Amino acid sequence: MLKKERQALIIKQINLHNKVLSSDLSLTLNVSEDTVRRDLHELAQENKIIKVHGGALSKSYNVTSQQSDTYAYEEKNIIALKTISLIKEGMTILTSGGTTMRAIARALPSNLKATFITMSPLIALELIEHPNLEVILLGGKLSNDSKISVGGEVVNRINEIKADLCILGINGLDFDGITDSDWEIVQVKKAIINASRVVIASTISEKLNSALRLKVCNLKEVDYLITELPSDSPTLLAFKEKVNHIL
């Protein structure tokens, strides 16, 4: 067995069980404990696992760095699955940034063939992991806090596109429409909506009934409102008449 192969198996074990024992690995891999220890040591040096006395632990097990993108993890996963049900083979899809969108990108089926256009480098990198997708990244000046490309160039470019679908991450949504707090982002979102035949607004229910400073669009421009709640939830009832479809 190749060394790298063995180390990959160790990583797999750790991701599965969140921990491994040197003695266990020695048995299952048929190598001496010394070799296992050396492997664990190497992987630890490469920052892939956490070495402890007797074995090793998964890194994510006690890492605090990126909890923001797992905030409301369950909810966002439900939203992702609902949103994905609207995506069909061969579509051209415009998307903005946001952690909800990231959950969607991650949950896409790997055999899906489609074209995604996005101004978020983060989303683009998630999407490119799916080998059958074509990913177009819109460039421009990167916004420091939202981490997406903004500016006239992006808006111009979006205006040249006609997409089948757009998936909008939402920061504020109430009866009066969709709102946001950053002027540049609002411009981009307006352009996206304009360039797409069908508009999907995906958001956790927490953001419903909250309004921010700047208006993006009216609810009647939204074709689908997707939240983690069942479509007959009382929270959503009030939106029924304003939005075309609620999932």
Next chain:
Amino acid sequence: MLKKERQALIIKQINLHNKVLSSDLSLTLNVSEDTVRRDLHELAQENKIIKVHGGALSKSYNVTSQQSDTYAYEEKNIIALKTISLIKEGMTILTSGGTTMRAIARALPSNLKATFITMSPLIALELIEHPNLEVILLGGKLSNDSKISVGGEVVNRINEIKADLCILGINGLDFDGITDSDWEIVQVKKAIINASRVVIASTISEKLNSALRLKVCNLKEVDYLITELPSDSPTLLAFKEKVNHIL
């Protein structure tokens, strides 16, 4: 048996089993292990397989998000510091992708004010963490394996730029110049070099004296060659007359 034919068989084997052993291949193909090794080496340089001690692995074998970005960590950090010493306040800097470039991006002083232009979303995201930098991300079709924007649009855009500096990640460099294995990337790199007053080539010494299929530029176009080695190292001696400055 033809060389190409043999290499095709190797690829087939790897796709089938996710790995191959040099010794196995030597037997089944009826050639010496040296020849197998040379084949594997070539395929690895062309980015088709991953060469490891004892054989090779399929590229998709363990695509956990960020495994190889700590390879040669120490070396890359030295390179980063040397490279940074050439960056001055207010400069406009063009950069490609690559893990060495990523190490540089991470090591930048946080008070540096400068404009960075890149076609790599990964690098862009690293750079944007530095609050005083302006980051321009060049968009386009994302290349599946190199994870940078490629295509005519990117090249066109680069041609509109005049930068003070470009920092080139290197895949192959010998007396005859800088080489790479992907046609699209070569186009982008050529454009970058053309658009910059000063060209820096940063690479770990491992990649010196290795040549890939496609030529990017001659050494005389390179102003600074930066490696982790001290500038009077014998390995670098031979490059002294070809490159303007060696750090």
Next chain:
DNA sequence: CAGGTAAATGCAGGTTTTTGCGTTTTTTGA
């Protein structure tokens, strides 16, 4: 077609990696 050039391959050697095994040191838990 002769002669020259370049590519491909195998081989000899020296070097580096990998691995297991004693031995010694450190950690852990009672």
Next chain:
DNA sequence: TCAAAAAACGCAAAAACCTGCATTTACCTG
């Protein structure tokens, strides 16, 4: 505090690797 488990250290053998070189083969070119 002590003994068992785990880790670290040093060593040696085997496997894999690299480098340079010689041989063969294919490919030009006049």
